[in-house]
Every structure is written in C-alpha cells, then in structure tokens.
Amino acid sequence: MTAPSDHESLRLWLRLFTCTTLIARELGSALKREFGSSLPRFDLLAQLDRAPKGLRMGELSERILTTGGNVTWLVRALESDGYVSRRVSADDKRATVVRLTPTGRRHFAAMARSHEGWIIAMFSALPSADRRAMHTRLGVVKEQFRPTRSSP
C-alpha cells in the first residue's frame, strides 16, 4: 500500500531524468574523445543512415526532436565536415533533402559500433527481461505524446 504523498510519478521522473543525463553525458564525452563528434551529431547521422533516400530538414527536426533552426545549424556543420550533402528537392523547390555521403556513412558506421558497445555496457546490470519490460512501459509513456486527431 502506498500513500498518495509518495510522489511516485515525480520520483520516477527524477530518476528517469538523472539516468538519461548520466548516459547522455557519458556517450557525448566518449563520442567526442574517440571521434571528435557529439551526441546531437551522432543522432542526426543515425537518422540519415536509416533513410537511404535522404530526409528533408523538417523530417530531421521531427525525428531528433529539435527545432528547425538547430537542424539548419547541425546540417551545415556536418556538411562542412563532408559527412552529409544537401540538395533542393525535385518535387518541392522549398524543401531540402539531406543525405549521408559515402564518407559520412563510413564515419557513422565506425561510431555506431562503439556507441552500441558503450550502451550495452551501461545497461549490462539490468537483466534482459527487465530491459524489455522497461522498453514496453516507456512505449506507453511515449504514446501520451502522440498528437491527437481531436484538436483543430
């Protein structure tokens, strides 16, 4: 039995936030140390790696959960590193399609290997069944954020 003043959700959120921050810091500093990169750059490249035909700026900004201005900035930086290319969409001349260059694909592949290894290590204390259970439950939380079809 749990008293209502246990602040159960609040405590869960605090721990969620702490764990995510700890992991993100670790990943970020490892990516910087080993590859001169960062988590935001890695995340953007990861999206492009899954989309062989490339993605529009808007799609990128939705997927990495950041603003359009920030995507413009990130893409410009990655472009000047030679990891991504951009071109005006044939369909819609307002849109820009971004894709990985061959160099970018190799660069990402190398990082992804290490990246997964670090993550596996960080979650290794958690039994596999627990990892799956947590994944499922987080799925429920995530659903809360899907825009509903009810508002204007």
Next chain:
Amino acid sequence: MTAPSDHESLRLWLRLFTCTTLIARELGSALKREFGSSLPRFDLLAQLDRAPKGLRMGELSERILTTGGNVTWLVRALESDGYVSRRVSADDKRATVVRLTPTGRRHFAAMARSHEGWIIAMFSALPSADRRAMHTRLGVVKEQFRPTRSSP
C-alpha cells in the same frame, strides 16, 4: 527467445532518450509559459529548497549534473531575479554558499505544485505498479554510475 541482433539495449536507450526529451520539453515550455522559468532553473531551486542551510556551488553542480561554469551562470541569473542569495562560506573562503531567498522559496513552491501536476498527468497512462517497477530498474542503471573506490 531473442536473437543477439535485436539491439535490445540500444532500443531501450533510444526510447529512454526520446521519452525524457519529450517530457523535458513539455515541462520546460510549461515552466516558461506559466512562470517565465525553465527546467534547469527549477531543478536548481528544487535542490536549494531541500537544503535549508544552503549549498555550495560544487554541491549544486554535482546534484543537478551540470558543469561548474554552468552553475555559476545559473546562480547569477537566479540571483539577479532575486530568488537566491550567495555569500562566501565562513569555513572556507574559496567556497560560495547559495540559498533561497524568501521570494525564491515562494516562487519555487508555486512552481512545484504545477510541476508535479504536469508530471502526474504525463505518467497517468502507466499503472502504479509499473511506475514502481520502472523506478526500481532505473535504480539499477543509476548504480552503474557510482564512482568506484578502486581507481586512483
């Protein structure tokens, strides 16, 4: 049975990161809209609220998981808003002790009420038992980051 290429930990991390980012964005924009504040400011004030005698800059930076430079910046901003005060520690003239002002305490109390309401709403789709289970499992992950007594 799960194949090794399921990238179980990786998927868990991606979902953890997504959920945390979604929640943090929501909280941040609500704090800004309703109180002209932000999540980092709220978190810092929350630490001080629990520490009636105040905290040193270094303690703050450990607790909110951010760098010293950032704490200097945050405290300066909160001080100029009148929410915190700082003074040189009597024990150690290098150290600065930060504490809430009466205004800061009221300001935090008002925010904390709304803040918990928003969080409860965001986790409401998850049964209480699931919230507790997740909290426990995240505790295991968090432990991984405790500095060990073995390295120099």
Next chain:
DNA sequence: TTGATTTACTTGATATTTGAAGTAATTGGC
C-alpha cells in the same frame, strides 16, 4: 488565374551548456 494562406527553410539575436584555463584559498608534507 490570382491573391491569400500555408508550408519549408534560413537567418539573426539570445539563451544555455560545455570544457579548458585562470585565480585565490586550503591542505599536506617537510
């Protein structure tokens, strides 16, 4: 069509965060 509206981005001003380097105070060993 054409003009109003919406959409896809970019820009520019700020805000925030990090990491490295600098300053002052404290501590530990001699």
Next chain:
DNA sequence: GCCAATTACTTCAAATATCAAGTAAATCAA
C-alpha cells in the same frame, strides 16, 4: 612556518538550442 599540490570557483570561447522574423514556393479558393 613554507612551498607544492589540491580544491572551489570564475571566466572565456566555442558548441548547441530556442524563438521570432523573413523569404520563397506551393496550395487553394473565388
């Protein structure tokens, strides 16, 4: 006590992020 190492902060530059305009292209209704 005295100097070298350590500690607690601050500062500064660079990396990221947000938000509010601004621009051009597409869409849609009259």
